[in-house]
Amino acid sequence: xxxxxxxxxxxxxxxxxxxxxxxxxxxxxxxxxxxxxxxxxxxxxxxxxxxxxxxxxxxxxxxxxxxxxxxxxxxxxxxxxxxxxxxxxxxxxxxxxxxxxxxxxxxxxxxxxxxxxxxxxxxxxxxxxxxxxxxxxxxxxxxxxxxxxxxxxxxxxxxxxxxxxxxxxxxxxxxxxxxxxxxxxxxxxxxxxxxxxxxxxxxxxxxxxxxxxxxxxxxxxxxxxxxxxxxxxxxxxxxxxxxxxxxxxxxxxxxxxxxxxxxxxxxxxxxxxxxxxxxxxxxxxxxxxxxxxxxxxxxxxxxxxxxxxxxxxxxxxxxxxxxxxxxxxxxxxxxxxxxxxxxxxxxxxxxxxxxxxxxxxxxxxxxxxxxxxxxxxxxx
Numbered sequence: 610x611x612x613x614x615x616x617x618x619x620x621x622x623x624x625x626x627x628x629x630x631x632x633x634x635x636x637x638x639x640x641x642x643x644x645x646x647x648x649x650x651x652x653x654x655x656x657x658x659x660x661x662x663x664x665x666x667x668x669x670x671x672x673x674x675x676x677x678x679x680x681x682x683x684x685x686x687x688x689x690x691x692x693x694x695x696x697x698x699x700x701x702x703x704x705x706x707x708x709x710x711x712x713x714x715x716x717x718x719x720x721x722x723x724x725x726x727x728x729x730x731x732x733x734x735x736x737x738x739x740x741x742x743x744x745x746x747x748x749x750x751x752x753x754x755x756x757x758x759x760x761x762x763x764x765x766x767x768x769x770x771x772x773x774x775x776x777x778x779x780x781x782x783x784x785x786x787x788x789x790x791x792x793x794x795x796x797x798x799x800x801x802x803x804x805x806x807x808x809x810x811x812x813x814x815x816x817x818x819x820x821x822x823x824x825x826x827x828x829x830x831x832x833x834x835x836x837x838x839x840x841x842x843x844x845x846x847x848x849x850x851x852x853x854x855x856x857x858x859x860x861x862x863x864x865x866x867x868x869x870x871x872x873x874x875x876x877x878x879x880x881x882x883x884x885x886x887x888x889x890x891x892x893x894x895x896x897x898x899x900x901x902x903x904x905x906x907x908x909x910x911x912x913x914x915x916x917x918x919x920x921x922x923x924x925x926x927x928x929x930x931x932x933x934x935x936x937x938x939x940x941x942x943x944x945x946x947x948x949x950x951x952x953x954x955x956x957x958x959x960x961x962x963x964x965x966x967x968x969x970x971x972x973x974x975x976x977x978x979x980x981x982x983x984x985x986x987x988x989x
Contacts, residue, residue, distance in 0.1 A: 631743030643964030813847035932969035
């Protein structure tokens with residue numbers, strides 16, 4: 610069954626025009642993007658690369674994500690950004706006669722002949738211009754961070770920010786359409802615009818992996834369109850067995866650790882949260898090495914097995930340190946404009962990794978629990 614194409618005519622025409630006129634593109638996502646978004650983003654980058662056009666990806670892949678999805682990820686062959694640097698020489702002080710350059714195995718030398726005054730580093734200015742891109746695809750949580758075509762300010766140091774009409778926002782979650790569906794639709798426009806097949810190589814695997822993660826391997830949020838897309842991707846060559854093997858850790862050591870984690874889970878009704886604790890001895894007795902990737906899988910299993918909560922907190926001990934992973938299922942905006950996870954990030958000095966917050970280190974379980982509870986009380 611062919612996947613049905615869902616995109617408004619104006620959106621389709623806008624993307625078609627971007628690829629007709631553009632030569633270089635950037636794909637941008639927030640560093641707290643969930644796993645399904647990261648996989649879909651990789652599919653979009655690879656599709657653009659398959660056309661022979663230049664594409665830059667921001668931010669870089671995280672180590673745990675790269676290790677887990679190595680069987681389906683293409684090489685991190687990001688096109689190098691091309692920066693331009695201008696050397697500004699004040700004409701009222703220095704009169705230039707000739708400018709040339711030479712190069713050898715080690716250096717490129719810029720030679721400037723001048724009169725009136727000797728050229729020194731104090732009387733010239735170096736100005737680096739950001740790399741030029743014609744359009745940007747921005748993965749954004751529900752489009753919130755990219756209202757009015759705005760992009761993160763730090764990007765302006767690396768690339769030229771195009772006009773708002775050349776910024777395409779891919780919102781997630783979108784309440785009815787998976788991120789892999791959105792990206793598949795864009796890829797179809799790219800194919801028709803460039804008259805080449807771009808849904809080859811790693812693209813079907815990446816999109817099916819994204820779809821499997823977001824729907825828990827077609828166990829939730831099922832629609833006719835989701836099933837149709839899964840069928841189309843498998844026909845295009847996606848290896849569902851390989852993807853399922855990555856997602857399903859059925860090793861005895863993992864199962865034993867999951868059992869211990871479930872036994873040490875309890876709800877906190879006042880904070881709308883579920884709390885799980887994993888001690889150092891749990892890791893030792895089950896033969897598991899601590900890592901955010903491992904606890905991300907534990908967190909996902911717990912969320913599927915226990916009663917749904919807006920917030921899940923997993924606190925683990927690793928040698929002499931205690932760390933916490935916090936998953937916020939719903940991200941309501943506060944009156945001050947900050948979302949719940951933004952508030953927690955600031956108050957706990959947390960970092961984002963694969964769609965969750967990582968906080969720590971703490972001295973012990975008690976300190977971690979008390980500080981996170983205090984942050985939740987303030988944020989809710």
